[in-house]
Amino acid sequence: MFFLDLFRSFKFALQSLWRNFWLTIVTVIIVTLAMASVSFLLIFNLVANNVVDTVKAKSEIYIDLTEDAKQAQVEFLVAELNKLEDIREVIYITPSETLDRFKEEHKNDEVIIASLESLSANPFTGSLKLSVNDISKFDALLTELSRDEYGQILEINNSEFYEAKDLLNVISDYSKKIEKLGFGISLFFVLISIIVVFNTIQMGIYSHREEIGIMKLVGASNWFVRSPFIIESILYSIISVVVMILIFYPLAVYVQPHIDNFLGEYTLDLVASVSSNFLWVFGLEIGIAILITVLSSLFATRRYLDE
Amino acid sequence: MITIKGITKKYGNYTALDDISLHIASGEFVSLVGQSGTGKTTLVKLIIAEERPSKGEIIIGGWDITAIKSYEVPYLRRQIGVIFQDFKLLPKKTVYENVAFALESCGVAAATILKVVPQVLKIVGLDNKIDHYPWQLSGGEKQRVAIARALVHKPKLLIADEPTGNLDSINTKEIIDLLIKINEIGTTVLLVSHNRDVVNGLRRRVITVEEGKIISDQVKGRYVL
Helix, strand or coil: CHHHHHHHHHHHHHHHHHHCHHHHHHHHHHHHHHHHHHHHHHHHHHHHHHHHHHHHHHCEEEEEECCCCCHHHHHHHHHHHHHCCCEEEEEEECHHHHHHHHHHHCCCCHHHHHHHHHCCCCCCCCEEEEEECCHHHHHHHHHHHCCHHHCCCECCCCHHHHHHHHHHHHHHHHHHHHHHHHHHHHHHHHHHHHHHHHHHHHHHHHCCHHHHHHHHHCCCCHHHHHHHHHHHHHHHHHHHHHHHHHHHHHHHHHHHHHHHHHHHHHCCCHHHHHHHCHHHHHHHHHHHHHHHHHHHHHHHHHHHHCC | CEEEEEEEEEECCEEEEEEEEEEECCCCEEEEECCCCCCHHHHHHHHCCCCCCCEEEEEECCEECCCCCHHHHHHHHCCEEEEECCCCCCCCCCHHHHHHHHHHCCCCCHHHHHHHHHHHHHHCCCCCCCCCCHHHCCHHHHHHHHHHHHHCCCCCEEEEECCCCCCCHHHHHHHHHHHHHHHHCCCEEEEEECCHHHHHHHCCEEEEEECCEEEEEECCCCCCC
């Protein structure tokens, strides 16, 4: 009985989709647009998070070593720091590597290069390059390294150290703000999409309100009346997300060079990113679409079933 | 078949039906007459549980439906065939599908539907229009589809609420003849009408309602208003 009713509900839903062709087209377009706006925001968040993550990953700090720092002390400190969970990597940069890096950074500044070459010896001490897994951990780590016991090895009292520390805090704050803003805008768009889809489904079912009354009069149970509308809503959702997928890929290929130009080294391969999470992304979208359309159907049919 | 005891139906301060009692035996053909707004359709709505009485008791085929639960209403309606003045056909379904829907909604097997629906459509003379949509039919044909739908699960009671109200005289006669035929095969028919000629032509029991009260109940009655 259950499967017979389900089969018939499917049959009625498919008949309704076909026989109310223009209503179906309009509903699918609106649901597609609503889901596209949510997808656009998801992709925007994906790109923004990628930029933030890339910036965080590239955030590293150089701490100069003192002139008195002994090689064994430095190696011990590097080994100890590398054992810490929050630290991604600590690398010892030798004085000559520091000099090379400095020359590379200032290769266009002839005065500085000339000044360096006028010196008989390498003016730089060695340094430590620190990178962490979570940028917000930098602050605590640098505070830890500011303790007196490290004063013999690390140049922690120069202004560069504190400037770097401040910069990292600023990056960490901005990344949190970007995440919050992205979430807020997404929530706003999702709410608008829910309202638009809800009203579209309501209007569709409103046009069937007399039929609902007739079905009840001939002895159909509430669920038998309701189920084709629910199945129809599920079909609308699936068709809409499939249409969106068909539009997304060519559009992503078209937009990719513009994103690459705009973001430079922080760019993201849209097609690859979405494809690698295909089931998760579109599964979630179909799930959200079905949830909204089915709830709208249940709400709208209940109104006419109660009359 | 139908027993109504002291039924009153109020809408706010307005009393649509006032202490009505009647009994319709199985196999009877009864006309319920009265001018517009006298409570005829309200009585039909109470019998098919579209409305609940304010007071009194309604028993259909031994089933007290006075306080019927909403989940039981579909089961009641499957035992009562109803036709209306405005036909109430599903506009996006064909003639066949409209009739089949009544059986599909109560879980009848597909093979039975395939067998029964064409038979019923043949009885009402529409076996040649099974693939037509309601908009492709005349008023009389639409009403015959409605009758086929009402008959398809072999109800013991058929209620016809102003079935000829939208029809010309030729179609009116055809529909009434069909109702008589249906009654002759054992179905109780309750005809609600204010068509004087139709009611007088039947020469069957006539119940007259005025201002929510029964003012006459004659075994071989006439339209007296």
